Amino acid sequence: MTIRTKLLAGVMIAAGAAWLAPTAAVAQSKEVEVVHWWTSGGEAAGLSVLRKAVEAKGITWKDAPISGGGGAQAMTVLQARLAAKNPPTATQGLGFDIQDFAAEGVLANLNGVADKEGWDKVIPAALQRFSKYKGQWVAAPVNVHSTNWVWANKAVLEKAGVTAMPANFDEFVAALDKVKAAGLIPLAHGGQPWQDATIFDSILLSVGNDFYKKSMIDLDPAALGSADMKTAFERMAKLRTYVDANFPGREWNLASAMVIKGDAAFQIMGDWAKGEFLAAGKVPGKDFVCFRFPGTQGTVTFNADQFAMFKVGADKQEAQAVLASSILDPAFQSAFNVKKGSVPARTDVSDKDFDDCGKKGMKDLAEASAKGTLFGSMAHGHASPAAVKNAIYDVVTRHFNGQLDTAKAVAELPKAVAAAK
Amino acid sequence: MTVTTTAPIATPERAGSRAEWLQAALPKLVLAPSFAGILIFVYGFILFTFYLSLTPSRFMPVYEATGFDAYGRLFNQPNWWVALTNLGIFGSLYILICIALGLLLAILIDQKVRGEGILRPIYLYPMALSFIVTGTAWKWFLNPGLGLEKTINAWGWTSFKFGWLVDNDMAIYTVVIAGVWQASGFVMAMFLAGLRGVDGEILKAAQIDGASTVNVYRRIVIPILRPVFLSAFIVLAHMAIKSYDLVIALTGGGPGNATELPSTFMYSYTFTRKQMAVGSASAIIMLMTISAVIVPYLYSELREKSR
Numbered sequence: 001m002t003i004r005t006k007l008l009a010g011v012m013i014a015a016g017a018a019w020l021a022p023t024a025a026v027a028q029s030k031e032v033e034v035v036h037w038w039t040s041g042g043e044a045a046g047l048s049v050l051r052k053a054v055e056a057k058g059i060t061w062k063d064a065p066i067s068g069g070g071g072a073q074a075m076t077v078l079q080a081r082l083a084a085k086n087p088p089t090a091t092q093g094l095g096f097d098i099q100d101f102a103a104e105g106v107l108a109n110l111n112g113v114a115d116k117e118g119w120d121k122v123i124p125a126a127l128q129r130f131s132k133y134k135g136q137w138v139a140a141p142v143n144v145h146s147t148n149w150v151w152a153n154k155a156v157l158e159k160a161g162v163t164a165m166p167a168n169f170d171e172f173v174a175a176l177d178k179v180k181a182a183g184l185i186p187l188a189h190g191g192q193p194w195q196d197a198t199i200f201d202s203i204l205l206s207v208g209n210d211f212y213k214k215s216m217i218d219l220d221p222a223a224l225g226s227a228d229m230k231t232a233f234e235r236m237a238k239l240r241t242y243v244d245a246n247f248p249g250r251e252w253n254l255a256s257a258m259v260i261k262g263d264a265a266f267q268i269m270g271d272w273a274k275g276e277f278l279a280a281g282k283v284p285g286k287d288f289v290c291f292r293f294p295g296t297q298g299t300v301t302f303n304a305d306q307f308a309m310f311k312v313g314a315d316k317q318e319a320q321a322v323l324a325s326s327i328l329d330p331a332f333q334s335a336f337n338v339k340k341g342s343v344p345a346r347t348d349v350s351d352k353d354f355d356d357c358g359k360k361g362m363k364d365l366a367e368a369s370a371k372g373t374l375f376g377s378m379a380h381g382h383a384s385p386a387a388v389k390n391a392i393y394d395v396v397t398r399h400f401n402g403q404l405d406t407a408k409a410v411a412e413l414p415k416a417v418a419a420a421k
Numbered sequence: 422m423t424v425t426t427t428a429p430i431a432t433p434e435r436a437g438s439r440a441e442w443l444q445a446a447l448p449k450l451v452l453a454p455s456f457a458g459i460l461i462f463v464y465g466f467i468l469f470t471f472y473l474s475l476t477p478s479r480f481m482p483v484y485e486a487t488g489f490d491a492y493g494r495l496f497n498q499p500n501w502w503v504a505l506t507n508l509g510i511f512g513s514l515y516i517l518i519c520i521a522l523g524l525l526l527a528i529l530i531d532q533k534v535r536g537e538g539i540l541r542p543i544y545l546y547p548m549a550l551s552f553i554v555t556g557t558a559w560k561w562f563l564n565p566g567l568g569l570e571k572t573i574n575a576w577g578w579t580s581f582k583f584g585w586l587v588d589n590d591m592a593i594y595t596v597v598i599a600g601v602w603q604a605s606g607f608v609m610a611m612f613l614a615g616l617r618g619v620d621g622e623i624l625k626a627a628q629i630d631g632a633s634t635v636n637v638y639r640r641i642v643i644p645i646l647r648p649v650f651l652s653a654f655i656v657l658a659h660m661a662i663k664s665y666d667l668v669i670a671l672t673g674g675g676p677g678n679a680t681e682l683p684s685t686f687m688y689s690y691t692f693t694r695k696q697m698a699v700g701s702a703s704a705i706i707m708l709m710t711i712s713a714v715i716v717p718y719l720y721s722e723l724r725e726k727s728r
Contacts, residue, residue: 072693079481079692100480100695191587191676246566248587248676387479390694394500394678401677403589412499419497420696 029315032323033062034307035078036092037071046339050142053326059319064088071097082106087310089320093139095130095382096389098308102133108309108317110137113324122346124369126376127304139306140327141345143337144365146300147270147377148202148293151256151277154286156184156265165291169206169235172294176242179265187239188255188264191248193397195255196236197379197389199268200396203235206295209373216378219388219421224414233399233406239268240400248401259288268293270303270380274341274357290357292364300368303380304345384417391420467708474701482697491698492706501703503678504686507593508710511682512661514597515604519657520650522601523608528638530609531616541613544606552603556670559599560586589679592672596680599671600664608653615649616642651718658714662707683707 032054038047051061066074071094078101081087087106101107114120114137123131123141131139152165157175160182166172176186189195204212207228214223223229244264247255256276258264267273277288284290292299307327309320326332333344338353343361347369351362368374376382381389395416399409475486495501526544530537547555562568563586573581585591619642627637665684672680674689683703691700 076692082481104481192673193675193677244566245584246564246587248592249560249673386693386695390689397675398677401589401675401679403677403679416499419494420694 030058030319031060031062031316032090032319033064033088034090034092034323035064035066035074035088037066037074038092039065039067043340046336049335049339050326050332053329053332054323057322057326059322087312089312089316090140090307090309090323093306093308094303094380095376096385097381098130098139098306099133100385101308101310102138106310107133107138108311108320110140110309110321110324113137113321117325117328119328119346122348124345124347124365124374126302126369126374127345129376130304130382131306139308140324141304141306142327142333143340143342144302144304144345145270145272145342145380146302146361146365147198147380148205148296148299148301149269149271149273150291150293151259151267151269151273152265152289152291153259153262154289156259156262157289160184160265162265165289166294167297168295169203173238176239176266180242184262185244185258185264186242186266188258188267189243189247190250190252190255191401192250192252193393194379195252195269196397196400197393198270198377199239199400200232200236200392201301201377201379202268202293202296203232203239204378205299205301205375206235206293207232209299209375212299212301212375216383216392217375219384219417221414221418224417225410229413230406230410233409236396236400237406240402270377271341271343271357271361278341278355284356290360298364298367298371299373299375300364301375301377301382302365303377303382305342306345387420388417391416470701470704474698474705476698478697478701480695480697491702494696495699495702495706498699500678500681500686501683504681504683504703507680507682508662510593511596511600511664512658514594515600515661516654516657518597518601519605519608520653522605523653524612524643524646526605526609527612527616530613541610545610546606547603548607550603552664552666553670555599555603556667559595559602560671563595563598586672587676589676592676592679596664596668596671600661600667603667604657604660608657611649611653611656612646615646619645651722655715655718659711662711683710 036047038044051063054061066077071092074091075097078087078091082101082104093101098107119131119137120128124144127141127144131137131141156179157163160175160179162175162178164171166175179186189199201212201216204216211223211226211228214220215226215229252269252273253276255264255267256269256273257280259267260277260280260282271290274284274290277284282288307323309324312320328346330344330346330349333346333349334353337344338358341358343354343358343365347366349362351359354362365374378384378389378392383389384392392413395404395409395413398404399406404412472484472486473482474491475488476483477485477487477490530540530544534540563583565571565582565584565587570581570583573583585595623641624637627641632640663684664682665688668674668680668682668685674681674685684707687700687703687707689700690696690703694700
């Protein structure tokens with residue numbers, strides 16, 4: 001045993017100790033990285049409420065915003081980060097996207113937090129369908145948007161002589177005719193496939209709840225090519241005649257602006273449109289009115305923003321659990337949704353801070369959930385997976401833009417869905 | 422001075438051979454990293470994409486090849502046929518008009534006009550803009566409720582109509598307009614460079630023989646410009662096939678799906694519609710389309726060199 005070997009052994013032991021040291025005690029990383037696409041006014045304001053709540057618990061919020069409505073760009077980024085095994089803590093996610101992530105086995109198990117806080121009891125079952133994968137909580141729902149709303153400018157309706165809100169499709173047509181006769185644009189619409197599909201959602205519901213479920217959720221080929229579907233496309237074609245010529249490519253918020261400014265009477269759009277009206281200083285009930293798409297009262301089509309939680313290292317799980325718990329905190333749910341225009345994802349939140357449209361939205365949601373008439377929105381990826389959704393988009397938008405007539409659209413829809421399945 | 426003989430000579434000789442070796446190897450050494458990079462990130466990923474097109478990949482890549490199923494699905498998509506038809510219309514018009522307009526501009530500027538130094542950059546400038554900017558600007562300009570039509574109506578010509586942007590059948594031509602506006606100046610610059618390379622002696626000789634200007638251009642100058650035509654064609658053809666941002670900014674693929682191109686099809690199927698295999702198949706078809714154009718060109722070029 002020379003001095004040299006002793007020295008060598010000493011160095012080796014020291015190196016070994018240095019190597020082992022970090023694993024002996026897992027240093028808790030107090031940071032959450034959140035990918036989202038809430039970059040516009042009301043959305044960003046709502047998100048900052050969550051950020052403050054999380055930061056108040058001593059956790060650093062690393063913001064990873066990826067602009068681009070609907071999250072298509074964010075999905076590309078996430079695909080790349082997952083492929084590189086570098087997932088963020090959480091991402092904003094919609095419907096089937098969450099299920100797709102879960103099927104890849106990249107999402108965390110939130111059952112610990114969920115059981116402790118009783119998520120199962122307060123979140124509607126229709127929502128749980130997307131927040132859970134094989135009985136395991138993988139995402140924390142933030143809000144529920146409902147998509148079968150109509151927004152109308154009260155002054156324009158008075159000018160056109162529309163006194164009562166239409167209760168069925170025929171009355172709606174009559175109201176649209178009156179506005180047309182008064183020389184204004186009856187229906188403000190943006191010509192993008194998802195906006196065409198948003199109208200289509202409401203029209204399918206107005207034809208029948210069972211029909212909506214059979215065609216869009218069960219994707220039953222018979223229902224997709226049925227006489228009811230023909231009625232739906234005929235109604236689409238009818239609504240097309242009330243839209244101004246300049247609609248292709250228009251953003252939804254510009255269509256809302258047409259109603260706000262009094263150039264147009266109605267817009268068929270989800271409740272995020274309310275944010276535009278409020279931002280323009282309009283008061284619900286006084287300047288504008290909100291009502292369910294004629295013939296769909298008592299039924300709600302929804303899409304819900306959720307935060308899907310990725311599988312992260314043991315050091316980050318604590319912060320992740322805090323984030324999840326903060327999202328489902330009733331105070332946050334109320335504060336966020338007042339700002340965002342949507343309604344809380346849990347049904348036990350007080351509606352005292354919400355305006356008329358918000359109160360109505362919460363009441364409708366609770367009712368529909370109890371009656372079993374709460375359906376995922378096809379247009380917003382909560383009825384069928386992305387491939388099928390886009391196949392339906394294709395047919396609907398081509399029909400709405402006059403590239404397919406009604407007979408062809410009815411014939412092509414089942415084929416397009418079958419090809420995408 | 423006969424003291425220094427053998428020793429000093431030996432060292433420079435060895436250094437000289439090392440320097441020579443370095444000189445010979447340096448280009449290869451410098452090129453090696455980029456060569457490896459291109460090999461992996463271009464050709465490697467082409468192969469990867471081809472492999473993906475043989476799998477049933479949807480949301481994330483799956484690595485089990487099942488055959489040419491995705492190609493069958495691809496050619497069963499009405500969208501893909503719309504995209505191919507649009508590429509045919511857009512590609513042929515874009516290339517033809519750009520070359521015709523570029524040549525015309527180049528010939529006119531070549532007539533020793535005053536202020537050529539100012540004119541040239543003015544025509545070339547659109548090329549400096551990105552396709553997104555071009556697309557957005559033309560979207561505003563061609564929108565009937567916002568741009569050209571509204572302005573002319575406001576000036577008093579109230580029956581004027583120009584609604585191509587919102588018309589299913591005409592929207593693809595607005596993409597041609599914006600594309601031509603962007604690229605024809607660049608083609609002009611290529612032709613101008615070619616024209617400046619034409620030997621003045623030949624032109625003088627032709628003039629002495631009594632040839633008219635038109636004939637001089639038709640019989641002598643334009644045939645001499647043949648290589649420029651080819652380069653312009655190659656540049657424009659690949660730009661037509663890969664143009665994505667222009668369509669996205671200008672029409673977003675609409676109205677309906679009236680301005681879908683293979684490039685927009687590929688992106689949406691791969692990344693937003695979760696049909697990665699079909700998207701990869703469309704990318705491979707696009708690659709084959711480009712190859713069908715480029716390979717005969719390269720072949721003819723190489724054959725000429727070796728002759």
